[in-house]
Amino acid sequence: MDAIKDRKIRKVREQLTKSFNTILMALASLLLLSPMIWMISTSFKKAIDVFTYPIQWIPTDPVWTNHIKVWTTGDGFAMFYLNSLKISLVLMIGAPLLAAFAAYGFSRIPFKGRDAVFLLYLCLMMIPQQVLFVPKFIMFDWMNIYNTHWALILPGLFTVFGVFMIRQFFMSIPHEISEAAFIDGAGHFRIFFQLFLPLSKPVLATFAIIDFTWTWNDYENALIFLLDKRLFTVPLGMQNFMLEAGVDYNMMMAAATAGVVPLLIVFFLGQKYIIQGFSSSAVKG
Amino acid sequence: MNWMKRQRLIGYVFIGPNLIGMTVFMLIPALFSFYLMFTDWVFASGQPPRFIGLDNFRMMVRDDLFAVSVKNTLLVLIPVPISIMLGFLIAVMLNNRTYFQKTLRAFFFAPYFTSGIAIAFVWMVLFQPTNGPINAFLRSVGISEPPLWFASPDTAMYAVLVMMTAGGIGYNMIIYLAALQELSSEQLEAARIDGATFGQLLRQIIFPLVSPTTLFLTITGFIGSIKGFGMIYAITQGGPANSTTVFSIFAYKKAFSFYEMGYASAVSWTMFLIILFITLIQWAGQKKWVHY
Numbered sequence: 001m002d003a004i005k006d007r008k009i010r011k012v013r014e015q016l017t018k019s020f021n022t023i024l025m026a027l028a029s030l031l032l033l034s035p036m037i038w039m040i041s042t043s044f045k046k047a048i049d050v051f052t053y054p055i056q057w058i059p060t061d062p063v064w065t066n067h068i069k070v071w072t073t074g075d076g077f078a079m080f081y082l083n084s085l086k087i088s089l090v091l092m093i094g095a096p097l098l099a100a101f102a103a104y105g106f107s108r109i110p111f112k113g114r115d116a117v118f119l120l121y122l123c124l125m126m127i128p129q130q131v132l133f134v135p136k137f138i139m140f141d142w143m144n145i146y147n148t149h150w151a152l153i154l155p156g157l158f159t160v161f162g163v164f165m166i167r168q169f170f171m172s173i174p175h176e177i178s179e180a181a182f183i184d185g186a187g188h189f190r191i192f193f194q195l196f197l198p199l200s201k202p203v204l205a206t207f208a209i210i211d212f213t214w215t216w217n218d219y220e221n222a223l224i225f226l227l228d229k230r231l232f233t234v235p236l237g238m239q240n241f242m243l244e245a246g247v248d249y250n251m252m253m254a255a256a257t258a259g260v261v262p263l264l265i266v267f268f269l270g271q272k273y274i275i276q277g278f279s280s281s282a283v284k285g
Numbered sequence: 286m287n288w289m290k291r292q293r294l295i296g297y298v299f300i301g302p303n304l305i306g307m308t309v310f311m312l313i314p315a316l317f318s319f320y321l322m323f324t325d326w327v328f329a330s331g332q333p334p335r336f337i338g339l340d341n342f343r344m345m346v347r348d349d350l351f352a353v354s355v356k357n358t359l360l361v362l363i364p365v366p367i368s369i370m371l372g373f374l375i376a377v378m379l380n381n382r383t384y385f386q387k388t389l390r391a392f393f394f395a396p397y398f399t400s401g402i403a404i405a406f407v408w409m410v411l412f413q414p415t416n417g418p419i420n421a422f423l424r425s426v427g428i429s430e431p432p433l434w435f436a437s438p439d440t441a442m443y444a445v446l447v448m449m450t451a452g453g454i455g456y457n458m459i460i461y462l463a464a465l466q467e468l469s470s471e472q473l474e475a476a477r478i479d480g481a482t483f484g485q486l487l488r489q490i491i492f493p494l495v496s497p498t499t500l501f502l503t504i505t506g507f508i509g510s511i512k513g514f515g516m517i518y519a520i521t522q523g524g525p526a527n528s529t530t531v532f533s534i535f536a537y538k539k540a541f542s543f544y545e546m547g548y549a550s551a552v553s554w555t556m557f558l559i560i561l562f563i564t565l566i567q568w569a570g571q572k573k574w575v576h577y
Binding site for chain 2: 017018019021022024025026028029030032033035036038039042051053054055098099101102104105106109110111112113114117120121124126127128129130131132133134135136137138139154155157158160163188192213216217219220223224235238239242249252253255256257259260263264267268271274275278279280
């Protein structure tokens with residue numbers, strides 16, 4: 001009897017601790033989310049309500065005008081959006097494909113010089129972007145792609161990280177599968193397109209999503225290689241907008257909301273892939 | 286022999302497209318910039334690059350901005366261990382010690398995932414010195430003269446550090462959580478039955494078990510912090526009075542405000558050396574505390 005009672009007490013105690021922990025963690029996560037919550041709520045406020053204290057987490061008198069203005073005034077937030085979408089989508093499709101192609105060569109075709117090239121990739125990964133900005137700026141000027149979207153798209157197509165991530169996955173595909181296909185007379189190209197690409201959909205999707213967020217958030221390349229306002233991507237257009245907005249904080253928050261919401265949508269739609277992708281890239285890498 | 290040649294050809298066909306891209310957009314620029322750092326070249330000056338040996342480095346050491354940016358670059362390392370520690374504690378909690386684990390995980394990860402220029406501007410407004418919510422809160426708890434944050438050279442860096450700490454927690458949490466989920470439950474159970482307190486369990490069992498992850502996070506975290514540019518530059522442009530100029534902003538200004546391409550290359554390669562140095566120190570120090 002006592003043993004059963006003991007177990008019951010222990011279970012109740014465990015449940016209590018667990019509930020307490022849950023509340024504690026929920027509060028902590030709200031604290032971290034609070035800038036974003038404040039951003040969204042402020043984007044619906046009138047100018048006069050922005051800094052009222054205690055903070056209005058839910059605006060007493062919500063308005064849509066900030067959002068409407070952000071999207072319709074001459075500064076062309078819609079245009080920044082189209083530019084960003086264009087670049088991000090091209091890279092989201094192109095970069096994983098090119099990386100997968102190389103990853104197959106690095107993992108499934110043994111040939112002389114392969115490991116030397118791979119070592120070179122490892123070295124290149126250590127060089128910070130900042131080292132490359134100056135020479136790229138000069139080269140793009142010579143190549144006549146400075147101040148065009150090509151300056152962001154072309155270099156973005158080639159990622160070391162993507163090759164690593166997909167190579168890792170390809171190495172886990174059993175050799176028996178490709179050997180069986182070889183015996184059936186298939187070459188490397190058929191095996192790659194008809195066997196490996198379909199098999200690696202999850203890892204390709206994961207990388208595509210990570211790459212999309214990188215491109216979407218990429219501020220530095222846009223800052224250095226784009227000059228014309230009509231070419232600006234969201235981060236650069238956003239900065240431009242913020243500096244012009246001055247003290248129109250509610251407008252600024254509406255613009256920030258416009259920049260963050262697509263990422264939030266991508267996050268909640270692809271949560272499984274994203275979290276898996278980020279964790280596996282670190283633990284196995 | 287014929288087969289080997291064929292194999293080699295197919296191999297290069299597969300890695301070729303990527304290799305060409307890497308060569309054009311990474312290898313050649315890297316070599317080009319390596320050459321530039323020994324020259325005094327100014328973009329669009331009409332003068333060809335002149336070889337000046339290590340003069341750029343001599344100039345850099347005497348540059349006022351150099352000392353400032355080294356100091357600030359060391360400061361931005363502070364958020365790394367803090368956000369790693371917090372990420373670790375949260376991950377331990379979310380690993381079977383709470384309800385709604387998946388929802389909480391998403392809540393903690395979302396701020397990291399969405400962090401960028403937009404969120405940087407949110408922080409700027411939150412830190413607004415006269416009426417901003419953070420200072421309004423500080424006043425309401427009795428601090429009559431709260432810091433001016435981004436508006437003052439003395440405090441701008443603190444605001445940057447808060448912003449960076451908050452941004453890093455979610456990532457560290459997700460990586461620790463993945464590592465914890467791969468641990469065997471036996472080791473953890475054994476400790477619990479032995480009557481270890483939660484603190485002992487954390488310090489003596491869990492932390493050593495995930496020490497390879499901690500090493501990974503400190504190395505990549507420090508590298509990321511040193512390279513960090515956008516969120517700081519977008520709101521402060523390195524100011525006020527250069528108080529938030531970190532190394533990457535130093536290099537950027539020399540290149541794209543003054544077009545001193547030779548000098549800027551020297552600055553950016555110095556940044557690479559700092560990264561390499563800090564990484565090597567950690568790599569060498571791991572024997573003392575990392576258990577595989």
